[in-house]
Amino acid sequence: MKKAVMKKFNKGDKVAALDDSFNGSVKGYKGNKVIVETIEGFELEFGENELVAIAADTDMRALFMNKSISAVLKEKEEPKKRSFTKEKRAKKEGFVLEVDLHIEKLVPNKRGMSNYDILTLQTETAKRQLEFAMLNRMPKVVFIHGVGEGILKAELDFLFGRYEGIVIQDADYQKYGLGATEVYIKQNPER
Numbered sequence: 525m526k527k528a529v530m531k532k533f534n535k536g537d538k539v540a541a542l543d544d545s546f547n548g549s550v551k552g553y554k555g556n557k558v559i560v561e562t563i564e565g566f567e568l569e570f571g572e573n574e575l576v577a578i579a580a581d582t583d584m585r586a587l588f589m590n591k592s593i594s595a596v597l598k599e600k601e602e603p604k605k606r607s608f609t610k611e612k613r614a615k616k617e618g619f620v621l622e623v624d625l626h627i628e629k630l631v632p633n634k635r636g637m638s639n640y641d642i643l644t645l646q647t648e649t650a651k652r653q654l655e656f657a658m659l660n661r662m663p664k665v666v667f668i669h670g671v672g673e674g675i676l677k678a679e680l681d682f683l684f685g686r687y688e689g690i691v692i693q694d695a696d697y698q699k700y701g702l703g704a705t706e707v708y709i710k711q712n713p714e715r
Contacts, residue, residue, distance in 0.1 A: 531572075533558055538578040541570060547578060613710045623653045625676065647679050654687070658709055666695050670703040680705060 533539060539560060548562040553570045557569040627634050634642060641713045650667055657665045669676045684692050684707060693706035 540578055542574055621657050621662055621665045666704055667706045668678040668704045
């Protein structure tokens, strides 16, 4: 006796291919393959596990039987956009000017420069950037000088000591390590 094999789909069932973007209807079986006729009229073979049944109109009606048409339409309408006012922030708020004073960042090639030349270029860059930040009312500048022997840091401390209205402290250790100094610029509201 032959054992009857249960078929997942019946002739005429509407199906969609899982890995492709087309629909069709089941024409029948050919061995263990399902023959599907696409909407365009092509016949293709699929394994049962490659197809999914599409609910018929009567099945769709059963889903909505307990709902009124207005409730179904309400679910389908696009949600209204929320109105909110965007809080305006100052452009410079949250922005921190970071100035890397490592000589490799300042010149393409340091060959031929003496230590004095390098230190002078670094301090002049720091002075220029600090004055730029003050002119543009930036609240904070971070100068990255590196650890080294501490000569550049000492020069920066001397330079910053000549300015009024600034506060100097070591920069955030987690972000910059030991080789950076933060300069806070006190803003004068009368200006």
